Amino acid sequence: MPQPLRVVVWSTGTVGRHAIAGVDAHPDLELVGVWTSTPAKAGIDAGELAGLGRTLGVVATTSRDELLALAPDCVVHAAMTDDRVFEAISDLTELIRDGVNVVSSGPVILVHPQGTLPDEMIERIHAAGREGGASLHVNGIDPGFANDVLPLAMTSLSQRIDHIKVSEIADYSTYYQPVVMKDLFGFGGSLEDKPFLWEPGVLSTAWGPVVRVLAAGLGVTLDEPLVESVERRPAAKDTSTVSVDIAEGTQGSVRFTITGTVDGIPRITLEHVTRTDAGSDPDWPAPATGDGCYRVEITGEPSMTVEFSHHGEHGDHNVSGMIVTAQRLVNAIPAVVAASPGLVSPLDLPLITGRGLVSTE
Secondary structure, X not given: OOOOEEEEEEOOXXXXXXXXXXXXXXXXXEEXXXXXXXXXXXXXXXXXXXXXXOOOOOEEEOOHHHHHOOOOOEEEEOOOOXXXXXXXXXXXXXXXXXXXXXXXXXXXXXXXXXXXEOHHHHHHHHHHHHHHOOEEEEOOEXXXXXXXXXXXXXXXHOOEXXXXXXXXXXXXXXXXXXXXXXXXXXXXXXXXXXXXXXXXXXXXXXXXXXXXXXXXXXXXXXXXXXXXXXXXXXXXXXXEOOOOEEOOOOEEEEEEEEEEEEOOEEEEEEEEEEEOOOOOOOOOOOOOOOOEEEEEEEEEEOOEEXXXXXXXXXXXXXXXXXXXXXXXXXXXXXXXXXXXXXXXXXXXXXXXXXXXXXXXX
């Protein structure tokens, strides 16, 4: 590239802090601004917020206008969106209307909104992109690479595909997201309670785009609606997590699936097995190694299984989960900036690699 792309990181939380580090490490990118929702963080150097042990000469601000005045080529949007989906969609739409490309970790419904969001809402996003000449790409690890690019790449080896299953199997005890863990998933709450996530149709809205993007990538038309299943189990003992304390008998684990069928036959399934105690529920799927993994299983000719796990240098699988989420976005920036304006699907982008990141030490 003739010069680095100018990048703003939007949020300094569990994903945003790693995005700051990722942009700083990328030879084709230049960090020019950081947004924070916390007034106490305003004026603090991005290197300190990211825990890099050095300053970067870029300080955080709470001002949207101040950041747009920097004329960034792209925003890495890593703010929490699970509890404000439609407000976040509006925020992202306005950014691309203002001519700023965006890569974002949410709302995950935008990974592939066709069949989930109304067509007119999707067209409004595309129209905003055309107006501003900018693109929006939502991705990460799950929903994201682990259940869109990876399984679709594996199908390039297939002669016949009978069924695809993509799974996240993880212990969430070290996952710091109190709103997600307590309010959305209901961990630590009574099994008699029914958090919003378990209401009929919500899973298909949140994770259905994963099933639909796989179907689109394979040229498959799914039956409607998608098929949901949920099994919640009580904790066998008192358990302390970084997000919520879980008393014995309250919700301690959950297993859910969303399945796309064709003529009534299951063809594509997303599964999550989420524990807060790595040793619980031994009859449920478990990682081959460690406390968390992503698994792709393709039944057909041939049948194939791939499982991968990740661990950061200074943290467990939940910490590195935030890193891989951030890096999937950071490394996609050049391709997204070069893409046609509007909402960009994983199916629209070329191969994304870690180009320029091989260590020289």
